[in-house]
Amino acid sequence: MSVLVFIETENGLLKKNFSQIASYGVALSKKLGVKCIAIAFNTDDCEKLSEFGITEFTVFNSGHKFFDCLNYVNIICNFLLENHCKILVTSSSADSKYIGPLIANKWDGHYAPNVVEIPSTDKNFVVKQSCYTNKAFSYTEIYKERIVIGVSNNSFMPVKEKSDCKVKFENLKDRIKTIEVLSVDKFTGRKTIADADIVVSGGRGLKGPENWYLIEDLAEVLGAATACSKPISDMGWRTHDEHVGQTGKPVSSKLYIAIGISGAIQHVAGIAKSKVKVVINNDPEAPFFKSADFGIVGDAFDVVPKLIQKLNEFKSSS
Amino acid sequence: MCYNIKCFIKFEKIYVVKVLVCINSVPDTTSKINFTDNKEYDSTNIQFVINPNDEFGLTRAIWLKEKQNATVDVINVGQSQSDKLLKKCLAIGADNAYRVNIEAINGEMVADEIINFIKSKNHYDLIIAGRESIDYNGGMVAGFIASKLNFPFVTNCVGLKIENNIAYLTREIDGGRENIKCNLPIVVGSQKGLVEESDLKIPNMRGIMLASKKEIKVLGPSKYVSSSKIIRFEKPSEKKEIKMISPDNLDELIDILQNKVKVI
């Protein structure tokens, strides 16, 4: 019996969240007294996992450069069966949430997404999950033997642990082509909200798309991703993939800076998992000040350029 | 005249795509979330709405009906309070509304009930369910339906066109988009971007009149045995006090972010 972690890759390299997912799997496997092994596709970036306690790593070469949903599902299901795994650990990325339910069903397992802690295993298996877009948590008892866990972003910190990790390579045979990915358009040169440690976000207080240089410039000095409130993408000032909140993207960055955003309940719910929230708003009564960590009452057009300048000075002096 | 007949014949030959949209009823996004004894969701004074991700899917389905003559059925697994939402679906253009009369307890169960329903009908070419619901955020209904029916599945869908029984889809991925081609039948997880916010339909008088004449077909549930149970809820701990910083003292902010909370 063992715990299997699914490690995601991009352009042949492990994705940034690999250490969180691996550490989660290792911690859970210790609790269950079993070993923790890993699976990935199309990579030779195999050294890193031995720093996080994984003992076996199997890499499948799919012979196809895009995310290949149904083939990945088949391979992972077979692998789970062959290795008598009880638990599969995945992340909360778009790709993991795509294949999670498919694997759970095919493998006859339970799918538990948005898990925020190591499960308790005293009597029954109980997972803590965030629900109602971070407005609450639920504790779910699971009666199935097999479980697919989707670990919520940034809810488990990596733990370094050296291990002897055996790496094996395999090739995919008989690829099924039911879902054919024709092409991928990547937003190049832009940090994505899902991956960024820092997110700088703008709302209606910025008055118009022509003023977005404030958000972009601040994001650039901080190495941050840019985001926006819902009306901004509805009006077409920014593209939909930047819309964060309950009906947009969730944010779980280390730092979230909200500029000219009032802090509506739907917005705040979506960013609740960010560690530190800074709000810049000219209205001292803006609801966002109730849920932020640090607040500045001031005009964005005045405060943001000053902040950019200070950060630049700070960067060049350090 | 002759041309018209030709047109008509050609039109007859076009295959009518049959669409099923799964509709979940969720608390309105402005709702404060409360629980009774931390055991049950407290729905006192809560207004329920169509799950936003489902509504984007429904709106695209209605578009397929208007542009390509598709038929659109909707289904909900839930109790009678969902009828109001199903009526709305009919009023904005759905052809038939079905409801499996049982409280929805988790995504897998909802998927099971919907599959039973699909099997009792002849066939659907396109099954749409929201990428996730905004209550439990489970995101598994669409995937489970696809997997159990052995249909291909594309989620986080922000583009959907159908030509000659082939679906052309766009899936939003972290940091980009994927363009996909897939034969029907298919299951799609819908989300914002599949249609614009401004495309969402508000029922008009005519629609409401038509809907009031249509019946919601209520079906009995199957014998589902759940493999999990929510044993309790918890609310996040109350927020600590905010620290205000003067706009004339941005050095303090930078110092805190760098040295105290260590995020830059």
Ligand SMILES: Cc1cc2nc3c(=O)[nH]c(=O)nc-3n(C[C@H](O)[C@H](O)[C@H](O)COP(=O)(O)OP(=O)(O)OC[C@H]3O[C@@H](n4cnc5c(N)ncnc54)[C@H](O)[C@@H]3O)c2cc1C
């Ligand atoms: C079903 C539903 C789902 C929704 N989902 C989401 C969601 O996922 N995400 C989301 O963001 N919203 C969502 N909303 C919308 C939400 O209710 C708010 O309308 C929205 O978040 C407000 O955006 P905003 O803060 O940019 O604009 P506003 O509320 O107009 O706020 C603008 C703010 O800018 C400040 N301001 C103005 N000028 C300046 C200046 N010069 N300097 C500094 N500050 C200034 C103002 O004081 C104000 O606080 C949803 C709504 C509904 C009904």
